[in-house]
Amino acid sequence: MARGPRLLPFGVLLLFMLSLLWYTKSGDGLSYIQGHGYSYNINPAVGFKSPKDSVKDVHNSTLGFQKAFVLNLAERPDKLDAFALASTLTGFTAELIQGVRGEEVVNKALPSLEGLPEKLDSRNNVVGCWRAHLNFAQTVVMEGLTSAIILEDDADWDTSLKDQLAIFAQGSQYVTAVSPNLKPHSPYGDDWDLLWLGHCSNQIKPDDERRFIIENDDTVPLTKHRVNFAGVPDMAAEGYDNNTRIVYEANNGVCLYGYALSFRGARKLLRGQAQRKTFVPIDIGIGYMCRDDPNFKCIGVFPQLIDSHKGAGRLSRDSDIGSFSAQSVRQKGYTFNIVHSTRLNIDHLLAGEMDKIERQWPGDPEVKGPLRAKPVGRIFD
Numbered sequence: 001m002a003r004g005p006r007l008l009p010f011g012v013l014l015l016f017m018l019s020l021l022w023y024t025k026s027g028d029g030l031s032y033i034q035g036h037g038y039s040y041n042i043n044p045a046v047g048f049k050s051p052k053d054s055v056k057d058v059h060n061s062t063l064g065f066q067k068a069f070v071l072n073l074a075e076r077p078d079k080l081d082a083f084a085l086a087s088t089l090t091g092f093t094a095e096l097i098q099g100v101r102g103e104e105v106v107n108k109a110l111p112s113l114e115g116l117p118e119k120l121d122s123r124n125n126v127v128g129c130w131r132a133h134l135n136f137a138q139t140v141v142m143e144g145l146t147s148a149i150i151l152e153d154d155a156d157w158d159t160s161l162k163d164q165l166a167i168f169a170q171g172s173q174y175v176t177a178v179s180p181n182l183k184p185h186s187p188y189g190d191d192w193d194l195l196w197l198g199h200c201s202n203q204i205k206p207d208d209e210r211r212f213i214i215e216n217d218d219t220v221p222l223t224k225h226r227v228n229f230a231g232v233p234d235m236a237a238e239g240y241d242n243n244t245r246i247v248y249e250a251n252n253g254v255c256l257y258g259y260a261l262s263f264r265g266a267r268k269l270l271r272g273q274a275q276r277k278t279f280v281p282i283d284i285g286i287g288y289m290c291r292d293d294p295n296f297k298c299i300g301v302f303p304q305l306i307d308s309h310k311g312a313g314r315l316s317r318d319s320d321i322g323s324f325s326a327q328s329v330r331q332k333g334y335t336f337n338i339v340h341s342t343r344l345n346i347d348h349l350l351a352g353e354m355d356k357i358e359r360q361w362p363g364d365p366e367v368k369g370p371l372r373a374k375p376v377g378r379i380f381d
């Protein structure tokens, strides 16, 4: 008889505690636990805190952009197979942008013939790539997309890509914000042209006013494992340790493993490339726009979030142009700069074995504390 009333307060207490637990996990909209257990909290320093829930769309099936695309040449359906697996296992789907063979692009269709490689193979290689990226920009403009991301079909990323992007997005909001209280339409903020997420070189704009610093990030490769092909931020000289990633306004860069354009960025890219006086490969051309055009705002991240995977097997399969000897074979695949490579963990992901996700460099020391992210730099006027 007396049992009911005595259990009731207990039940209420339990409910209260459960909701408290739920609240602390999701209450500020800034904590995520997914993948292999990547979690973080923003330090709301310098009067900036990205508005509640403003980055939640990053977890949707187009990574918080209006559309996601993959660049693939029709003759390499094998690369598209692998991309389809990796992207859907990470929780996003991409539409196809067809790769372009350079021989199909006549000289008349180029803004300038100056600077074109003399060898026909090389000419076709850079011209095809250039045209394919312009087709992406053209699609964004013609479809009126507010923003879109494109990845190369052999791109690779960390199994926690969405969590990384949620933090990056807050950084991008901060670096581009004009006021501390505006809720942006895009999770990545509303004042950017290009987000350079996957590169093999990228630099910080001189005299940059703001940066977003992500510390104790166990998806950051140690300095000794990093491989880049041209200039990158000198992290040690800037006072950052081996587990720090930064988001900043970007200067020039190289390689386009994965990047996003806003609608206005896509328009400017079409305009900028059509006006070129000399022909340069598209990644270099984009880098020049980031560096030289004060109206083309690029946001960079270092270490990069997207890189290029080199699969196990015949080296001749790597490149769509194929200059490697057909005989050489790579025993084990790898991806520069990516700690929990999605490509190398495909079997674990397929089996749902999130606890077995492997690091590319297993012997590395663990990070020293919880992940922290903080905005630094100019306070709002």
Ligand SMILES: *[C@@H]1O[C@H](CO)[C@@H](O)[C@H](O)[C@H]1NC(C)=O
Pocket (backbone or CB within 6 Å): 057, 058, 060, 061, 062, 063, 064, 065, 066, 067, 146, 185, 186, 187
């Ligand atoms: C994902 O989020 C973005 C940004 O809010 C939005 O534009 C896009 O439509 C969303 N994608 C899907 C499939 O809902």
Ligand SMILES: *[C@@H]1O[C@H](CO)[C@@H](O)[C@H](O)[C@H]1NC(C)=O
Pocket (backbone or CB within 6 Å): 222, 223, 224, 236, 240, 241, 242
């Ligand atoms: C980063 O790691 C390297 C070894 O890879 C070490 O020499 C260096 O001191 C570390 N930097 C910091 C800031 O801890």
